[in-house]
Amino acid sequence: MDLASIDLSDSKFWDLPLAERASVFDRLRSEDPYRYFELPPEITEQFPQRGFHALVRHADVADASRRPEDFCSGQGGTTAVDLPTEEMTRYFGSMISMDDPRHRRLRSIVSAGFTPKRVRSLEEAVDRIAGEIVDDLLQRGPCDFVTEVASRLPLQIICEMMGVPEDRWAMVFEQSNIILGAQDQEYRDENLDVGAQLFLAAMQLTEMMNALIVERVETPTDDLTSALVHAEFDGERLSHDEIASFFILLVVAGNETTRNAISWGLHLLTEHEDQRALWWDDFTAVAPSAVEEVVRWGSPVISMRRTATRDGVRLGEREFAEGDKVILYYWAANRDPEVFADPHLFKVLRTPNDHFGYGAPGPHFCLGAHLARREIGVMWRELHKRVPGIHATGPPDRLTSGFINGVKHLPCAW
16 A cells, blocks of 8 residues: 555544554554544534644654643544534543643542552452353353453443442443444444434433432442542542543443453464463463563554644654644554564564553553453453363454454354
8 A cells, every 4th residue: 555545534444454554554654654644524524623643653652642741632532533512522521631730630539449458359350250251151152252251351340340230231331332433334323423423322321420429429339439429639529520431431441442452362362373372381471471462462442642732842753733633553553663573473472562552651551551451361361271272263343443443243162
């Protein structure tokens, strides 16, 4: 593909075979590492706005992430397309799209909710739920690995952690798919435009959380929602909207990242029997590096947006103007040959492995990275122990998205 025909703003690009996608990013990295892309006319005609520059080098992605004073998170949202309304900002304006001091305040309050006791309880829950999932898997037989295994663990952990009633879990799963599958035909409602569909999905999740918050104000329990309702930082508490927005962030970032890493893991271990053998031969010793490699190779979060805060701000070999959007392509950075030997290969013993699967260094590094690592490792520990021959029986059905490197469906057997 020649440079002139590359268009990262076109949803069709994200349906290309992964090898083609990798080849495109290789070319951009070496020939045009700050390339500018216009947004599609169907967006700009309704909401006039700038396009974006693609950051595809590991060093540039790291540098932009470490410099929030030059490349901020609080303008326009987390993707190339600006949030169009105040209501959308209310639902999706979580701490991932904030700057200090508001970001620091919110993150500090949320962090205060993760006491050592609560972290231990979460770790015990991961062990219990992973075991239950494998119990069900062995009874069910060959199935869709994504819906029956990979998606269940992080979703149930988040819902139990926040105190969401079990009869609402399916709704949470459905609405999170809609939010992250806005470009994908499987999750599109033909009677609604994308903005309306996102709005309705977020509204349902927010209304559910607001009802739960009111209950916890009156009758506190030991779940995280209660902790967030009553937690303080410098005498301040979170508003109900902030807690609901944090829940949407958890569902989107915490659920989808882990779900897709586990799913890509099955695909990779099926395609690379030699790497499966290396891991299976000494599971416990290899697990830490194997989990990191699954996350690097899968890069469940493809990208994140930042915005230049002033004219003349320099990054690498490029100077940017105030308001310029830059998209940090973690997927591309995680395949940079300047950092990773044989970057396109899957190697369970890869070390060091300075990937950005949980975001790049800086104030927005993933708050739940430790929990995500544990979920992925424990899920594969249970599968290795009880279903060691599990494998994919077909290719992954990939999500159409430039934001999440998702797997919608993946048939499995053993």
